[in-house]
Amino acid sequence: MPLHWVHEHHFPDSPTLVHALSGEIKVDLEEAIGERGACSLVVSGGRTPRALFEQLRTEALDWTKVWIALADERWVETTSPDSNEYLVRETLLQDLAAAAHFIGLKNPAPKPEAGAEWASRALTRVPRPFDVVVLGMGEDGHTASLFPGSLALARGLDPAAVPGCIAVNALTAPHARLSLNLSALLDSRRIILYIEGEAKRHVYLRARVPGTVAEYPVRAILHQRTVPVDVFWAP
Ligand SMILES: O=C1O[C@H](COP(=O)(O)O)[C@@H](O)[C@H](O)[C@H]1O
Numbered sequence: 001m002p003l004h005w006v007h008e009h010h011f012p013d014s015p016t017l018v019h020a021l022s023g024e025i026k027v028d029l030e031e032a033i034g035e036r037g038a039c040s041l042v043v044s045g046g047r048t049p050r051a052l053f054e055q056l057r058t059e060a061l062d063w064t065k066v067w068i069a070l071a072d073e074r075w076v077e078t079t080s081p082d083s084n085e086y087l088v089r090e091t092l093l094q095d096l097a098a099a100a101h102f103i104g105l106k107n108p109a110p111k112p113e114a115g116a117e118w119a120s121r122a123l124t125r126v127p128r129p130f131d132v133v134v135l136g137m138g139e140d141g142h143t144a145s146l147f148p149g150s151l152a153l154a155r156g157l158d159p160a161a162v163p164g165c166i167a168v169n170a171l172t173a174p175h176a177r178l179s180l181n182l183s184a185l186l187d188s189r190r191i192i193l194y195i196e197g198e199a200k201r202h203v204y205l206r207a208r209v210p211g212t213v214a215e216y217p218v219r220a221i222l223h224q225r226t227v228p229v230d231v232f233w234a235p
Contacts, residue, residue: 017234026059032131040067040127044136045084053092063099072145073105074175105178112167120164130188141216145179
């Protein structure tokens with residue numbers, strides 16, 4: 001089943017992928033700075049991108065012109081090891097990349113619902129369209145924090161929604177979440193879906209087949225035709 005908007009890049013191992021992907025992101029951001037004077041990078045959390053962040057932070061870029069934001073966040077303190085902001089601060093916003101501007105999603109609002117409004121406002125500071133959005137995917141087909149079975153999914157995937165952030169409570173996900181909605185994720189020039197391991201490869205292959213987004217929310221990314229998607233995979 002060809003998806004003309006999606007290009008797959010397979011690598012023999014994770015370090016080779018990380019090296020190649022970091023280099024590509026660097027080139028994209030450098031070109032964006034050259035053309036528009038600033039650039040934006042949206043990243044995901046979880047376990048997968050740690051090595052990528054550690055490589056990316058060493059890239060020679062004018063990081064003062066780079067805006068970094070999150071595709072999603074867990075509603076936990078940013079000092080928690082479960083926080084995506086914590087991951088980004090520990091692994092990406094170091095060395096040369098410490099000079100980048102970072103807009104996190106967790107905020108002082110008492111609840112995620114109010115927090116989503118706060119985060120949507122904060123995100124308006126990040127240059128749009130986002131130059132590069134790096135998404136991950138769970139073995140249940142969720143991407144960002146758009147989880148199958150969550151009550152917020154239909155709202156999150158509504159193509160007519162104002163680009164922004166939504167609150168997510170999913171029975172299958174640890175912690176309440178904030179997530180960029182589909183409209184915000186697609187307000188971008190390039191999406192990279194970065195996945196590792198055979199289990200995720202099989203989920204990806206199933207999601208490539210047309211079907212319901214409620215089953216595999218990542219389908220909403222793979223089957224749209226607005227933004228080019230590159231899938232980076234290593235065993
Ligand atoms: O919960 C999340 O899961 C996905 C995938 O994470 P991984 O640990 O399987 O790599 C991630 O993309 C998302 O940002 C995160 O909040």
